[in-house]
Amino acid sequence: MHYPAGINKAQKKDINYGNRGMTLENDLNETNNYYLIHDIAVIYKKPTPITINKVDYKSRNDAVIREARFKIPSTTDYNGIYKGRYVDFEAKETRSKTSFPLSNIHEHQITHLKKVFLHGGIAFIIVRFICFNETYYLNVTDLLFFLDNNSRKSIPYSFFKEKGHLILDKYNPRVDYIAVIDKLFF
């Protein structure tokens, strides 16, 4: 199944259980579930935004959407609360070994992260370099610094190594980004 640019593949997990735990999204879902169960944080992935055109309504509990389209998301995919603070981030993976293509993130998502930061929230992106099996936390301030000082259409891997924070690959929670938040903010 293919999706247009910028559309996340949340729905895949409902079909493709074989991939469970293999994608960043699945890892983050399990991580957020771990945080929730252990009462550490309340952070959820937002549903994929769509515009519904046709619904077959058979009964109160059986409605089938027959025509809908993906919408460009206005915000990021993940948000929630940790130790009273508002947390907001976007997560992407790339197969590139050299850089993270900025086409993966919509401009208004970056604007959104900036607004969250200005309102006192904890805003960042999580980027996984699949080839290295490395997942980085990059604070919005570092992301904005890069964008303000570069005309490049991608962020070099070296920038993540320098300014980002490597998220340790663990068994549980799989992508422990709260450990980075703890280090940076608490």
Next chain:
Amino acid sequence: MHYPAGINKAQKKDINYGNRGMTLENDLNETNNYYLIHDIAVIYKKPTPITINKVDYKSRNDAVIREARFKIPSTTDYNGIYKGRYVDFEAKETRSKTSFPLSNIHEHQITHLKKVFLHGGIAFIIVRFICFNETYYLNVTDLLFFLDNNSRKSIPYSFFKEKGHLILDKYNPRVDYIAVIDKLFF
């Protein structure tokens, strides 16, 4: 177009511009947009959660969902940040003149609001009594107090009058719930 219980009707606004500003949801969308434009708060409605089964993929920018189903939401519809605080709420309207039926809110949505409160967030419900054209803000603590002390399946209108906070009906922002948050928390 009919939707199953608990499914909000966000998508209607894309079709039915005639209703603009008439429903609580439209009023809240305009209110949140007002807060965003005036840099007061960053609060969004979450997309309707669905499970996608079939997608026609014609080109990179033209994918049509051909079969999908509504999912029961895990969380509330609205969340975001105000003055550094995490804000989370559910909004419902009722035609009843006597009470707000609790069947309008899923039990795990109440659990979610309670968790948000315990993690230091600002959690509440907004309920509009359509017949009176009155919209109330009810803090999660008062909601939980009611649930802990009553076996009723609905919250009487009088409880909203006593414990809730009437949100003034204004031109802009239409449903100024931030005014209540200011009064209660800042």
